[in-house]
Amino acid sequence: MMQNHEEHDHHENGSELSEMQLRVRALETVLAEKGYIDPAAIDVIIEAYETKVGPHNGARVVAKAWSDPVFKQALLANASEAIVALGLMNRVGDHLIAVENTPRQHNMIVCTLCSCYPWEVLGLPPVWYKSAPYRSRAVNDPRGVLADFGVALPADTAIRVWDSTAETRFMVLPMRPAGTEGWSEERLATLVTRDSMVGTGLPKNPKDA
Amino acid sequence: MSTDAAALRATQSVLNIPRNAEGPVFGAPWEAEAFALALQLHDRGVFTWTEWASTLGDEIKKAQAAGDPDTGETYYHHWLATLERIVAAKGLADAAVLMRTREAWQRACARTPHGTPIELRADDFEN
Numbered sequence: 001m002m003q004n005h006e007e008h009d010h011h012e013n014g015s016e017l018s019e020m021q022l023r024v025r026a027l028e029t030v031l032a033e034k035g036y037i038d039p040a041a042i043d044v045i046i047e048a049y050e051t052k053v054g055p056h057n058g059a060r061v062v063a064k065a066w067s068d069p070v071f072k073q074a075l076l077a078n079a080s081e082a083i084v085a086l087g088l089m090n091r092v093g094d095h096l097i098a099v100e101n102t103p104r105q106h107n108m109i110v111c112t113l114c115s116c117y118p119w120e121v122l123g124l125p126p127v128w129y130k131s132a133p134y135r136s137r138a139v140n141d142p143r144g145v146l147a148d149f150g151v152a153l154p155a156d157t158a159i160r161v162w163d164s165t166a167e168t169r170f171m172v173l174p175m176r177p178a179g180t181e182g183w184s185e186e187r188l189a190t191l192v193t194r195d196s197m198v199g200t201g202l203p204k205n206p207k208d209a
Numbered sequence: 210m211s212t213d214a215a216a217l218r219a220t221q222s223v224l225n226i227p228r229n230a231e232g233p234v235f236g237a238p239w240e241a242e243a244f245a246l247a248l249q250l251h252d253r254g255v256f257t258w259t260e261w262a263s264t265l266g267d268e269i270k271k272a273q274a275a276g277d278p279d280t281g282e283t284y285y286h287h288w289l290a291t292l293e294r295i296v297a298a299k300g301l302a303d304a305a306v307l308m309r310t311r312e313a314w315q316r317a318c319a320r321t322p323h324g325t326p327i328e329l330r331a332d333d334f335e336n
Contacts, residue, residue, distance in 0.1 A: 017327075018317050023289055024239045026310035028247060029329065030302040037249045046243035051233060124238055138284040 049124065055129040058121040058171060059192035060084070063185040065098075066176040076100055077118065082115075083121065096121065097161075101199075106157050107172045108136040108199030111164035118169040122194055129198065139163070149200045172199040179206045214249050222258030223265065227284055242284040247292055256295055265291045309334060 017025065030039040065072040074082040079098040094181055097149055099107040110129075111117060117125040128134050137145050142159040148154070153159070161172040174196040180188060183206075191209055195201030216233055220226045227234050234243040236275055251258065268287045286293075296302045313333035321327045 017314065018302055020286070020289065021236075021239045022311045022314050023293070024246070024305075024317075025314050026307050027289075027292060027296065027302070029314070031250070031296065031311050032336065033244070034301065036296075036301055037246060041249055042242070042245045045212050045216075045248055046238075048216075049233065049241045051246075066235065084295065119238055122211045124241065143324070158231050 046124070047105060056120050056125075057083070058118075059189040059196045060185070060193070061121065061171075061190035062173060062192045062197065065173055066180075066188055067185050072173075074169055075173065097168060097170050097193075099162060099170055100173045100175045103154075103175075104156075104158060106146075106159050106199065107162060107170075108133055108138055108142055108159065109162045109170040109172060117164070118171050121171055126194070135161075146200065149195065151200070151202060159160045173195050173197075174203050177203050177206050212248075216244075219244075219248060219258060223262045225281075225284065227281060236282065236285070237254070240288075243285055243292060245288045245290065250292075250301075252298070255299055255301065259293065261295070264295055267295065293306060 013079065019093075028037065028039065028042065032039050061075065064086065065075050071082065071086075074085070075098045079096040082098075083096065099109075101107055117129065136143065138161055142161050143153070148158070166168060174192070176188070177191060180191070191203040191206060193204060194200055196203045213232070220228055220233060227236075233244060235244065250256065250260065265287060269277075269279075269288045270330065272287055272290075277283055293307060294306070297304055297307075298302065313329055314327070316333040317327050317329050
């Protein structure tokens with residue numbers, strides 16, 4: 001298994017929150033301290049909107065890359081530029097890098113801070129993505145984490161874990177499922193799940209779609 | 210009240226909340242957080258949606274007078290300003306306390322290496 005800590009390019013100089021994030025956090029902290037709100041209840045509300053945040057165009061991006069070799073090349077060269085050029089959104093977080101799954105290498109992304117999740121493409125991070133157990137196990141035992149998600153990869157497929165930094169975010173470009181020859185981009189997009197772009201899942205089986 | 214029902218009431222009572230056919234949509238995670246905070250404060254009876262809509266309308270007017278582009282992209286900036294104003298007006302948290310807490314979070318962020326959850330400590334509140 002490919003697991004190398006030098007690949008984990010941590011940002012060592014502290015973290016950053018935008019002015020808006022700071023103001024929201026300050027409100028939440030003060031109101032929770034005084035008992036006016038319950039942070040757990042806030043989380044429940046936000047979770048209900050997990051898929052309603054951001055343009056959420058990851059599936060269309062992946063389907064396009066499966067169908068259009070020129071776009072795929074552009075996506076792997078510079079995902080931010082390629083996605084903006086598609087016209088799906090005005091801006092994508094500073095540096096988005098798309099990493100391609102192949103029969104030899106499966107990719108997973110991990111990060112603690114939701115600000116380092118490519119929410120413009122994938123929506124809000126699921127709760128497990130932010131949890132400490134996922135973070136540490138994704139790094140130490142990615143194959144075990146995949147097994148928990150019901151994903152079993154061939155033993156000779158290496159797993160590479162990409163740890164987001166404050167400047168760089170990742171998305172996984174999953175492999176196009178067999179049996180989808182001749183499918184339109186629109187139809188292909190229905191196979192692309194959020195988890196398949198985080199690397200904790202595979203695209204849906206075309207037979208079940 | 211379930212989240213969906215509460216959100217529906219909010220979108221019916223407060224005009225212009227960005228939404229699609231299924232309900233509110235957000236441009237960034239903090240916007241969803243700001244929305245959730247208002248939903249819960251309303252649930253606890255801190256304000257009525259009528260009250261909220263009138264304060265929000267006032268904030269939007271103020272922002273437009275100050276040159277806000279009014280394209281809808283800044284909607285939650287006004288929403289957040291409304292939250293801050295209402296919690297101050299109701300005596301829940303005044304502007305000074307919010308500013309002090311905001312600065313403490315900024316200090317906590319600056320000292321927290323990436324890859325570690327950001328947590329507030331008492332000394333973040335010292336200058």
